[in-house]
Amino acid sequence: MKTYDVAVIGGSVAGLQAALTLGRARRRVLLFDDGDPRNRTADHVHNYLGAENPSPTDLLATGHHQLEQYDVEVRDTRVDEVAVDGDGFAVGSDRVRAVVLATGLRDELPDVPGVAKSWGRLVVACPHCHGWEVRDQPLVQLGMRGLPDRSVARALLLSRWSSDVILCTDGDELTDEQLTKLGKAGVQVRTERVEAVHPGDDQVRVLLTTGEALLPRALFVVVRQHQQSDLAERLGCEIVDGAVSVDGGGRTTVPGVYAVGTTAVPALFAIGAAGHASTTAVALHADLLEQEL
Missing domain, CATH: 3.50.50.60 (FAD/NAD(P)-binding domain)
Incomplete structure (x- = not known):
């Protein structure tokens, strides 16, 4: 069993940004990406400062490329089970100290x-x-x-x-x-x-x-939005009006579990999801540091 600081579950904009911020903080990160982002059918991602109307595929590919220089391991698979394991969590055969849920939403048309x-x-x-x-x-x-x-x-x-x-x-x-x-x-x-x-x-x-x-x-x-994964519910996280409840640092009601992007704030645009993920990653890094000290 390998041990990582954080497992980020979900590889769209929020998940990639969380992994990037944590990687730059010299955390050992395991990123799970099933390759099925919510905006996969869109021609372009608009209203994203610094990225001039890229396709979702191109934007996410750039994000993956940015991660290569950091201690971020990417697994191209979907996660359907996370188990509490002592003072951490087991994700498959790997053990992590904290979990970031970046699983996002699905749209009901x-x-x-x-x-x-x-x-x-x-x-x-x-x-x-x-x-x-x-x-x-x-x-x-x-x-x-x-x-x-x-x-x-x-x-x-x-x-x-x-x-x-x-x-x-x-x-x-x-x-x-x-x-x-x-x-x-x-x-x-x-x-x-x-x-x-x-x-x-x-x-x-x-x-x-x-x-x-x-x-x-x-x-x-007009669409209805639903959580794309039931991981938060099965971990015991509080869910209100279809969103995983978090505090200002992205902390859910379950210690060690964080939620980012539209998983926690459904109305976020892509750039807002990335910003929320970055803020949460900073808080998570500080929480881990507090434990270490």
Whole structure:
């Protein structure tokens, strides 16, 4: 059994940044990366200072390259079990003093045929991540049935990128107050059910049950988010509203277990996930040092 200071579980932006910061602190790190990041279907990562719209693959490859000079060992595998082992943890046949959960989230898309087909390209969720590229063009915000408040909030947000925004509620009826706000923002509302979505090369065909088709440049959708792994739950970490509870240093309610990025803060962009991971890694290094002294 080999012994490491830290096991980082998850090799997307947050996991790589945690491993990088810990490696630079001269910690012996074991990084597990199953090669299946949440944003794998996206063409580009936007709104990331210092990286001009790289593909997710290119951004993560750069991160792996940066790790090569440090004491970071990368395992290309998924971790499904972490066991408490004395004052540390066992991950497979290896023993670690602390665990960083960077397993992230998975997105539940609206139950409309065709949405998943172009997810990450012409069908996206976040205006801050993808709105600039389609600014001042016709856009449709597709709500998720049963979540009208979130659908309205997203359409209002999207109206800052284009004056031609249509909110499709997919059957949900809206209140007079919501309709008034949308009207002030210049957002049109269609409450018919959406029959299907047909992505093309440079636009999306949104087919309503009435037979009418909307042709936006891009389709923004409301999503539900879920933890991609149940490791935190099985370790006994507190989970609130789908997020692993952490303090300002990324410490979970289980001593020695930390959570970074969207695992702990679901609303983070990629660059925010990296920042959160770096801050947590600094706190973890200090905690280990305190134990050593």
